[in-house]
Amino acid sequence: MAQSTPASSIAQAWIITGPTAGIGRRTALGLAKHGTVVLVGRNRAKLDGVEKEIRERGGRAVSVVADLSDVTSARRAAAQIAALGLPIAGLVNNAGIMPSKSFKSAQGWDGTYATNHLGPFALTEALVPYLPDGANVVFVVSAVEDPERKPAVASGFRGARYISAAASARGEWAPGGSSKPGFDAYATSKQGNLATVYAFAREFPRLRFNAVEPGFNPGSDLGRDANAALRLIAKYLLSPIAPMIKYWSTPKVAARLITNVLTDQSRRTGVYYDEKGQPMAGSAQIRNTAFQDRVVAETRALLAAVPIDEAPRSNRKVRS
Ligand SMILES: NC(=O)c1ccc[n+]([C@@H]2O[C@H](COP(=O)([O-])OP(=O)(O)OC[C@H]3O[C@@H](n4cnc5c(N)ncnc54)[C@H](OP(=O)(O)O)[C@@H]3O)[C@@H](O)[C@H]2O)c1
Incomplete structure (x- = not known):
């Protein structure tokens, strides 16, 4: 995909969740070349660190503290971002977790499903009215949702195990899932x-x-x-050889790809890109539009049970 950076892009703002580690941190640094970066993360000190790095490179950044496992916090972040009045050109839903131990979110829901799907969904839906025509929303997803994906199956994944949004929130997955703790929650959330x-x-x-x-x-x-x-083996032995292995990547390479997709000036929408930037197909289940609509309708019904917080707390900080 060709990357283009029009002169006017510097006046644009790009929102990214999970900019404090891994792929998100690299993407935030790259996005700073395209305009103001709105950093959405749960840890103020880590956000400060990324802001500092961006400023030292001559960029501009704004931080919004939000715990995406908490739907109320995600909605509050959307209200705070909207109140900034920035010319938003895009949003990257990057924050994600894959814990082996399950935990409960503020709403009492499965922590992985809440962090990876419910929170980002609530944030996105709350931001939609504030996004100008043509704005691009990119989700960082995972092919492990596909039960036919060979490398994922070899690592122990058995694809997404969706029963309903409410069942996922309760941490219940369709039978035939993975024997590895956390894998079904992760695959279903992605x-x-x-x-x-x-x-x-x-x-x-x-x-x-x-x-x-x-x-x-x-x-x-x-x-x-x-x-x-x-962790040491992964970071210092496997990561350096990742560019040579099919389906593998590094945060630097992945960040470049995400930035290219986000800032792409074409009108392309509804495209699922692989790690090389080529369109790919998801599982047979996710290609079914009725299934897509059911997941969205059930997610909305679940989120509708969480009261709207009418008084956003002022927990943002703006720096450039
Ligand atoms: N790594 C892979 O092999 C791989 C493969 C396919 C897809 N992905 C996807 O890529 C995305 C980025 O993952 P990564 O590999 O870069 O992981 P990472 O290095 O662990 O970074 C995850 C980021 O998400 C943030 N985060 C976690 N929980 C949060 C919460 N409750 N509220 C707000 N922010 C939260 C983290 O913040 P803290 O710094 O505060 O913890 C961090 O900034 C994820 O969506 C993941 O599912 C990764």
Whole structure:
């Protein structure tokens, strides 16, 4: 995909979630060359660090603190971003987790499903009215949602195990899933991202919704709860050889791809890109438009049960 950076792009703003580690941090640094970056993360000190890096490189950044596992916090972040009044050109839903131990979100929901799907969905839906025509929303997804994806199956994934949004929120997955803890929650949550991209691309034709599979990135912190030895092997032995292995990547390469897809000036929408930037197909289930619409409708019904917080807290900080 050709990257283009029109002179006017510097006046634009790009929102990114999860900019404090791995792929997101690299993407935030790259996006700073295209305008103001709105950093959405849960850790103020880490956000400060990324802001500082961007400023030192001559860029501009604004931080919004939000815990995306908490739907109320995600909605509050959207209100704070809208209040900034920036010319938003795009949003990257990048934040994600793959913990091996399950936990509950603020709403009492499965923590992985809430962080990876429900929170980003709530943030995106709340931002839609504030996005100008042509704005591009990119979700960083994962091919492990596909039960036919051979490298994912070899690592223990059995594809997304969707029963309903409410069942996922309860941490219940369709039978026949993975024996590895956390894998079904992760795969199902990332399928939720893809369903959102495909359904929103049809529902909101004035905007663009696209998905990127960034490749397996042993150099990111996604496997942060693995033991220290495994993490060191992943970062210092596997990550350097990643560019030579099919389906593998590095945060630097993945960030370049995400930035290219996000800033692409074409009208393309509803496209799922692989780690090389080529269009790819998801699982048979996610290609079914009725299924995409069901996931979105069930997600909306679940989120409608969370009362709208009418008094956003002022927990943002603006710096350039
Ligand atoms: N790594 C891979 O092989 C791979 C493959 C396919 C897809 N992906 C996807 O790529 C995306 C980025 O992952 P990564 O590999 O770069 O992981 P990472 O290095 O662990 O970074 C994850 C980012 O998400 C943030 N985050 C986690 N929970 C959050 C929450 N509750 N609220 C707000 N932010 C939160 C983290 O913030 P903190 O710094 O505060 O923890 C961090 O900035 C994810 O969506 C992941 O599913 C990754």
